[in-house]
Amino acid sequence: MVAAVRILVAPDKFAGTLTAIEAAQAIAAGWRVSRPDDEFDLVPMSDGGPGFVDTLHRALDGEIIRTAVTGPLGDRVSAPMLRAGDRAYLESASACGLDLLPPSRRDPEAAGTYGVGESLLAALGSGAAEIVVGLGGSASNDGGAGMLAALGAEPGAALRRGGAGLAELTAVDLAKARDRVAGRAVVAATDVDNPLLGPQGATAVYAPQKGASQAQIARLEAALARWVTLTDGDQAAARPGSGAAGGLGFGLFLLGAVRVPGSQLVMDAVRLAERAGRADLVVTGEGALDWQSVRGKVVAGVAWTSQRAARPCVVLAGLIELGRREIASMGVDAAYSITELAGSPEAARADPAGQLRALAARVARTWSPA
Numbered sequence: 001m002v003a004a005v006r007i008l009v010a011p012d013k014f015a016g017t018l019t020a021i022e023a024a025q026a027i028a029a030g031w032r033v034s035r036p037d038d039e040f041d042l043v044p045m046s047d048g049g050p051g052f053v054d055t056l057h058r059a060l061d062g063e064i065i066r067t068a069v070t071g072p073l074g075d076r077v078s079a080p081m082l083r084a085g086d087r088a089y090l091e092s093a094s095a096c097g098l099d100l101l102p103p104s105r106r107d108p109e110a111a112g113t114y115g116v117g118e119s120l121l122a123a124l125g126s127g128a129a130e131i132v133v134g135l136g137g138s139a140s141n142d143g144g145a146g147m148l149a150a151l152g153a154e155p156g157a158a159l160r161r162g163g164a165g166l167a168e169l170t171a172v173d174l175a176k177a178r179d180r181v182a183g184r185a186v187v188a189a190t191d192v193d194n195p196l197l198g199p200q201g202a203t204a205v206y207a208p209q210k211g212a213s214q215a216q217i218a219r220l221e222a223a224l225a226r227w228v229t230l231t232d233g234d235q236a237a238a239r240p241g242s243g244a245a246g247g248l249g250f251g252l253f254l255l256g257a258v259r260v261p262g263s264q265l266v267m268d269a270v271r272l273a274e275r276a277g278r279a280d281l282v283v284t285g286e287g288a289l290d291w292q293s294v295r296g297k298v299v300a301g302v303a304w305t306s307q308r309a310a311r312p313c314v315v316l317a318g319l320i321e322l323g324r325r326e327i328a329s330m331g332v333d334a335a336y337s338i339t340e341l342a343g344s345p346e347a348a349r350a351d352p353a354g355q356l357r358a359l360a361a362r363v364a365r366t367w368s369p370a
Contacts, residue, residue, distance in 0.1 A: 005368040007031065008279035008311075010043040010272060012298035013051050014287040014318050015137070016099065017352035020044035020051045026353045027283060027316060030360030035368040041279060043270050045298045047191035048244070048262025049136025050099060052091040053080045059269040060084040067122040069115035070150075072096045072139040073105060079119045081126070088128035090119045092245050093137040096146075098210060101139050106211035108141040109164040109220060113248055117150025124180065131184060133252060134262055135245035136191030141207050141220050142166065143196065143227045144251010151255075152176030163246075166223035172230045174254060181255050188252040189262035192295045194243035196236075196250045197225060202243035210246070263301035272302065276309040281367055285356075289317040289327070289335055303331035314367060316359055318348055336363050 009031075011023040018026065024042040031038060046055040057064060062084030071077040077100060082089040093099065095115030098106065116133070123131045140146070141163040149159035154173040158165045194200050203212075203221045212220065224247060228237045236242055236253035241261075243249060249259065267273070276282055284302040286293065293299045299315055306313035315327075315335040327335050338355045341362070342348040348355050 004037045004039050005035065006039045006041070006278065006280045008041045008043060008275055008282045010045050010282060010302050011285035011316070012045050012047060013049070014285070014352060014356070017287065017318070017349060018356065020046060020055060022353060023285060023356060026356040027285065027360045030357030031364040033357070033361040034364035038364070038368055041275055043272060043275060045270070045284070045302065046134065046262065046266050047136055047298045048134035048189040049191045050091070050093040050097060052134030052189070052262065052266070053082050053089055053094070055266055056084070056089050056269055057082050065122070065126065067119060069095050069118040071100050071115055072111035073101065073107070077115065079115060081119060081123055083126055083128065086129040087132060088123035088126055088130070089132045089134065090116070090123060091134045092116045092248055093134070095119050096138045096140045096245070096248070098137055098139040103211070106139060108139065108162070108207050108210040108212045108246065109216055110162040111140040111210070112142050112146035112160050112162040113138070113140050113144055113246070113251070114146035114150045114160045116248065117147035120147065120181070121150060124184065129184060130187065132187040132189055132265070134189045135248050136262065138245035138248060139210055140248070141203055141210065141212070141246035143224050143247035144249070144254070145227060147248065147251050148174060148177045148254065151180045163220045163223050166227045167219065169226060169230055174231065178255060186252060186255055186257040188241060188244070188249050188257045188259045189265045190241035190244035190249050190259055191262050191297065192244050192292065193240035193261070194295065195238055195240065196228065196242040196247050197221065202247045205243070206246065261301070263298045267301055267305060272305050273309060276305050276311055279311055282306040282311050282313045283316065284313065285316040287318040288321060289315055289319070290321040293322070294330060299332070300330050307331040314363060316356065316363065318352070319345065
């Protein structure tokens with residue numbers, strides 16, 4: 001009789017279709033269809049983007065506190081804060097996230113981060129000694145200006161108008177914002193390591209995903225460059241992660257924040273290395289396995305952890321855009337595509353959970369002996 005295989009299931013969200021929790025459950029359910037005796041350890045993951053607070057809550061317990069804040073285009077939204085010990089964990093996507101807007105309303109010139117600043121105020125008011133802000137999945141491209149306005153930076157009206165408002169600035173005063181966070185430790189848990197400006201910066205790389213036209217991209221890049229000049233932020237703009245969440249990383253650096261990779265913070269919180277050591281196989285996944293996956297995303301971190309534990313790592317992705325050599329260089333032993341199984345991206349998106357279950361059932365027959 002073949003012993004049951006111990007599977008560690010540690011996926012990220014499948015952006016726009018499945019949360020990390022839903023993805024983990026779908027993978028386990030599909031795997032059981034083919035190998036019902038295998039054992040599962042489900043560890044939904046996050047890189048700082050959507051799902052960051054929920055993932056940490058599962059690992060750290062603590063208390064979830066919800067605050068009504070300003071969404072990316074001014075609508076009121078409910079943003080969660082996790083209080084665990086003397087730390088507060090925030091998720092910027094819950095206040096300025098792309099998923100908060102339908103495609104028809106997405107406008108990175110208008111979207112702002114004022115609600116992230118309101119969430120920070122709530123964390124400060126809770127008495128937290130350290131505030132960790134998860135960055136990723138934003139609809140905004142304002143360099144954190146809106147967040148700083150909520151904390152008291154001037155001129156507040158221009159700063160909260162999104163990336164377009166930065167082009168009108170002639171002077172900036174950050175003193176009140178910096179005073180608000182004085183004495184507290186602030187951590188930017190970024191999903192990527194991009195700088196603020198340039199061909200690898202927030203605008204060039206991520207604004208197109210938020211609906212920006214070529215004309216808007218040029219205007220936003222110029223506006224952010226002006227923002228850097230007015231804040232004397234040249235050093236902060238060059239730091240890895242300053243381009244995260246439409247430059248929200250840069251805004252946090254102006255407040256004295258330190259940066260950690262969001263995926264590493266979550267891996268430490270869920271004790272991923274320890275759990276990988278107890279598994280026979282590690283399965284991870286995300287919506288698109290592409291060039292962004294190697295820049296601080298969950299899959300790269302999980303694969304690295306698997307390598308350290310001398311365990312094979314398999315990726316199930318909605319879409320695969322990397323070649324075999326690039327995938328292998330990440331420490332991934334094999335990667336499988338839902339789109340390839342379904343026949344088209346449209347079919348894959350029509351039933352993401354069902355398609356992921358079907359793919360997991362097929363992969364199980366390869367990676368778990370009968």
